Amino acid sequence: xxxxxxxxxxxxxxxxxxxxxxxxxxxxxxxxxxxxxxxxxxxxxxxxxxxxxxxxxxxxxxxxxxxxxxxxxxxxxxxxxxxxxxxxxxxxxxxxxxxxxxxxxxxxxxxxxxxxxxxxxxxxxxxxxxxxxxxxxxxxxxxxxxxxxxxxxxxxxxxxxxxxxxxxxxxxxxxxxxxxxxxxxxxxxxxxxxxxxxxxxxxxxxxxxxxxxxxxxxxxxxxxxxxxxxxxxxxxxxxxxxxxxxxxxxxxxxxxxxxxxxxxxxxxxxxxxxxxxxxxxxxxxxxxxxxxxxxxxxxxxxxxxxxxxxxxxxxx
Amino acid sequence: xxxxxxxxxxxxxxxxxxxxxxxxxxxxxxxxxxxxxxxxxxxxxxxxxxxxxxxxxxxxxxxxxxxxxxxxxxxxxxxxx
Numbered sequence: 001x002x003x004x005x006x007x008x009x010x011x012x013x014x015x016x017x018x019x020x021x022x023x024x025x026x027x028x029x030x031x032x033x034x035x036x037x038x039x040x041x042x043x044x045x046x047x048x049x050x051x052x053x054x055x056x057x058x059x060x061x062x063x064x065x066x067x068x069x070x071x072x073x074x075x076x077x078x079x080x081x082x083x084x085x086x087x088x089x090x091x092x093x094x095x096x097x098x099x100x101x102x103x104x105x106x107x108x109x110x111x112x113x114x115x116x117x118x119x120x121x122x123x124x125x126x127x128x129x130x131x132x133x134x135x136x137x138x139x140x141x142x143x144x145x146x147x148x149x150x151x152x153x154x155x156x157x158x159x160x161x162x163x164x165x166x167x168x169x170x171x172x173x174x175x176x177x178x179x180x181x182x183x184x185x186x187x188x189x190x191x192x193x194x195x196x197x198x199x200x201x202x203x204x205x206x207x208x209x210x211x212x213x214x215x216x217x218x219x220x221x222x223x224x225x226x227x228x229x230x231x232x233x234x235x236x237x238x239x240x241x242x243x244x245x246x247x248x249x250x251x252x253x254x255x256x257x258x259x260x261x262x263x264x265x266x267x268x269x270x271x272x273x274x275x276x277x278x279x280x281x282x283x284x285x286x287x288x289x290x291x292x293x294x295x296x297x298x299x300x301x302x303x304x305x306x307x308x309x310x311x312x313x314x315x316x
Numbered sequence: 317x318x319x320x321x322x323x324x325x326x327x328x329x330x331x332x333x334x335x336x337x338x339x340x341x342x343x344x345x346x347x348x349x350x351x352x353x354x355x356x357x358x359x360x361x362x363x364x365x366x367x368x369x370x371x372x373x374x375x376x377x378x379x380x381x382x383x384x385x386x387x388x389x390x391x392x393x394x395x396x397x
Contacts, residue, residue, distance in 0.1 A: 055378070056363045083378055087326025088365045090355055095363040167356055186380075193380035287355070 006031035032206045036126035037195075040119070040202070044194050047081065047118040048187035052178065054081045056092055063109070064099045068152050071105035076144035079112025083190075086114060086281055093288045094164055103160065104152020111301065112144035115276040119198060120247030127205060127255060135316075136268055139308045143272060146304050151297065159293035198248035205252040208259065227263045233309035236266050237302060240273030244281070250274045264316050269309025277301050317347040317394060322358045322367035322377075332366040332381055339387045345395065370394045 009030050010016050016023035059082045063075055084092060089110065096106040116137055125133035178186075225232040243250075250271055257267045282294055289297070321336055323329020333351055340347050352358055352369075361367055364378035368387070375390045376382050382390075 060363070084364065087324060087328065088363065088378070090324060091359050091363045091365060094355065094359060167359065189380050189383070 002031055002034050005034065028209070029206060032126070032209060033203065036123070036202060036206065037199075039126050040122050040195060040198075041191055043118050043122045044191045045187050048190040049183055051081050051083050051190070052183040052186050054078065054083075056082055056084060056088075056095065059109070060096055060099045060101060063096065063101045063105055066102065066105055068102060068104060069149060071102060072108040072145045072148045072152070075101075075105045075108035075148060076112040076116075076141045079109045079144060080116050080118075082109070082113065084113050086284060089281070089284050090287050093285070094167060097160065097164055098167060102152055103157055104148045104150070106148075107151045107297070108144045108148025111147050111276055112140060114246070114281075115144070115272055116140035117247060119194060120251075120271075120275070123202065123205070123248065123251045127209060127251070128258065132264065132268075135264070135312060136271070139268060139312060140272060140276075143276070143301070143304045143308055147297075147300050150300050150304075154296070156293050156296060159290040159296075161288050161290060164288055198246075201248040201251055205255045208252055208255045225262055225266065227261075227313070232263065232266045233269050233313065234306050236262075236270040237273040237306050237309065240270045241277045241298070241302060242279055243274045244278030245274050247271070247275050263313045265309045265312030265314075268312060269305050272305050272308070273302070276305070317345060317391070318350070318371055319347050319391075320350045320352050320367075320369040322352045322361060322369060323365040324353050324355065324358070326365065328379060328381060329366040332368065335381065335384050336368065336387055339384050339391060342384075343388055343391060345391060347391070 006027050010023055010027040011018060014026065016026060059078045062078065063071060066074060093106060093110065096109070097103065101109075120140075121133050121137060124136050225235055229235075254267055254271050257270065258264070277298060282298070285297075286294060319336060319340070321329065321333045323332065329351075333349075337349060340349060358365065358367065361369055361374045362377040366377070366379075366381065367374060368376040368382075368390070370390060371394050373394075376387075
């Protein structure tokens with residue numbers, strides 16, 4: 001069905017000649033664009049409806065006084081569905097700690113939330129297939145669980161800013177029950193909101209796929225960061241750590257790197273390091289964490305992401 | 317009427333403040349608008365910013381931002397009481 005629309009647009013509306021390289025690229029571009037935007041709209045909408053059942057107040061309650069490990073697992077999973085924007089990181093962190101969510105469990109949530117989300121998953125699915133998307137989700141969850149678990153085991157509560165433990169609240173208002181119609185409206189607004197923010201990046205990524213596809217020269221990137229270089233993963237991750245972007249923004253680069261022949265594990269590790277760790281996030285978290293904990297957090301994340309990158313290069 | 321916009325200073329919070337300002341002006345209501353960026357103060361109401369508090373009651377929190385019509389409706393709700 002989509003194929004028919006794409007080829008009709010290419011040959012009948014745009015009038016391109018059959019079999020030319022340009023026509024192939026245009027047809028591919030139109031087909032992928034329609035497919036990925038339909039996927040995005042459908043999945044973001046569905047996730048938004050689920051999301052409306054998990055406001056941060058509820059997640060906080062679920063995670064409060066959870067044991068380690070099981071708490072880390074649940075926090076990583078809830079990170080996918082609980083809405084949270086990086087500017088809310090500070091109130092969220094304080095709220096969690098205050099409610100008795102263990103430090104390591106709080107970190108599992110903070111790590112998973114920006115890294116594993118529906119936009120990342122749909123884009124990977126649409127551009128590279130469901131296998132890569134599934135690998136990314138499991139890798140992201142693994143990093144979040146492991147990172148949070150290690151931080152919990154190290155007992156670093158002393159490196160949280162002292163004032164965090166001094167704040168007390170009479171329990172912020174429980175989120176009101178909303179009728180289903182409200183949830184649908186919320187989901188529609190949220191979908192429109194996200195699409196408005198990501199559409200350009202998505203088009204660029206698809207454009208790279210459509211027009212560079214086949215033209216990509218085997219250049220120096222592959223020589224230095226290709227499958228034969230044992231240090232490809234750490235190099236990619238170290239480049240990605242200071243960079244900051246959401247999942248949609250990094251997707252065009254991810255596509256280009258895949259096209260250039262970098263290994264899947266290397267590219268996914270790069271993507272994780274860009275979305276999970278960044279300078280602006282550090283500056284925000286500095287308000288609640290002492291420098292020592294920030295350094296430990298960054299180090300643990302870097303090492304875990306590198307390990308996951310190697311793991312996937314080894315098994316794929 | 318007292319209206320507070322809660323947010324530590326992210327782009328969304330600033331946008332929220334603008335929309336609320338616009339809503340107040342268009343409705344011509346007599347309201348005092350305050351931007352709250354102190355974390356302890358924000359957390360009395362919510363964990364997810366941006367937040368909107370009217371007469372001490374939390375009316376909205378988190379993303380996505382409510383459309384201006386929704387904000388006007390929330391203000392009207394408070395006037396009616």
